[in-house]
Amino acid sequence: MSRTMTNCLRAVFLRDLKSLADSVEAYGDDHAMWSQPSSISNSGGNLALHLAGNIQHFIGAKLGKSGYVRDRNREFTTCSLSRGEILKEVQAARECVDRTLESVTDEDLGKPFPIGIDGVHVETGDFLLHLSSHLAYHLGQLDYHRRGFAEEAPSVNAVSIPALFTFEKSDS
Numbered sequence: 001m002s003r004t005m006t007n008c009l010r011a012v013f014l015r016d017l018k019s020l021a022d023s024v025e026a027y028g029d030d031h032a033m034w035s036q037p038s039s040i041s042n043s044g045g046n047l048a049l050h051l052a053g054n055i056q057h058f059i060g061a062k063l064g065k066s067g068y069v070r071d072r073n074r075e076f077t078t079c080s081l082s083r084g085e086i087l088k089e090v091q092a093a094r095e096c097v098d099r100t101l102e103s104v105t106d107e108d109l110g111k112p113f114p115i116g117i118d119g120v121h122v123e124t125g126d127f128l129l130h131l132s133s134h135l136a137y138h139l140g141q142l143d144y145h146r147r148g149f150a151e152e153a154p155s156v157n158a159v160s161i162p163a164l165f166t167f168e169k170s171d172s
Contacts (some may be wrong), residue, residue, distance in 0.1 A: 003108060009128050010101035015160065016135050017094045021087055022156040023142050024048050030082050032149040043079065044145045047084060047138050050075040052089035056096050060129055062114050063124065064100030147166070 024044075027033045033045040053075045060066035083152070109125030117127065139158055 004106045005125065006101055006104050006106050009125075009132065010097065012132055013055070013059075013097045013101070013135070014094060016132070016139055016158070017051075017090060017097065019139055019156055019158040020048060020051055020135075020142070021090045021162070023095075023139070023146055023158065024083050024086050024090065026156050027083060027140055027146055027149070029038050032146075033083060033086070035053060035080050037148075040145065042076065042141070042145075044142050044149075045078065045081060046076050047142045047145065048079060048086050049081070051138050051142075052086070052093040054134065055093040055131070056089075058127070059100050060093070060096030063104070064096060066096055066100070068096070 022032070027044060033048070034043045036043040040092035051074075053070050053072060056066070056068045057072075061068040061070070104124070109123065109128070111124055112121050113124045113127040122130075136159060143156070143158055
């Protein structure tokens with residue numbers, strides 16, 4: 001794979017979606033994913049569904065024309081899926097990123113994103129960077145939530161530098 005900005009974005013999305021799957025798997029049980037103290041507004045399950053739905057909607061359906069139909073309300077109102085069911089959604093998001101960004105060129109990054117966002121139009125590259133930041137933001141929230149409900153909270157090595165496309169081990 002050649003080193004292009006699109007391929008770097010693709011690698012970051014795939015890395016972070018793998019971290020999302022690892023985080024879901026790291027919950028002690030299905031119940032812990034849906035635990036929600038009054039001090040936070042979203043359970044781990046809702047965050048995972050939101051991230052998978054967001055990626056499938058914007059990258060899959062809008063950029064890649066996958067036909068995915070988002071039910072954003074479901075992402076925040078569901079409260080009982082198993083970790084296995086959530087992992088299927090995350091895997092679908094990974095597949096849509098891999099398939100869609102494989103065909104996006106660096107030239108495409110400078111073109112307008114196919115739809116307006118909150119009443120404005122931005123370039124595809126800008127919006128993909130925004131989506132990546134959004135994913136990382138909620139991934140951090142999910143990690144914090146998971147560690148709050150797990151007796152043993154193993155690291156999932158989220159946002160790992162060695163998973164980046166250009167990683168090379170250094171002597172320092």
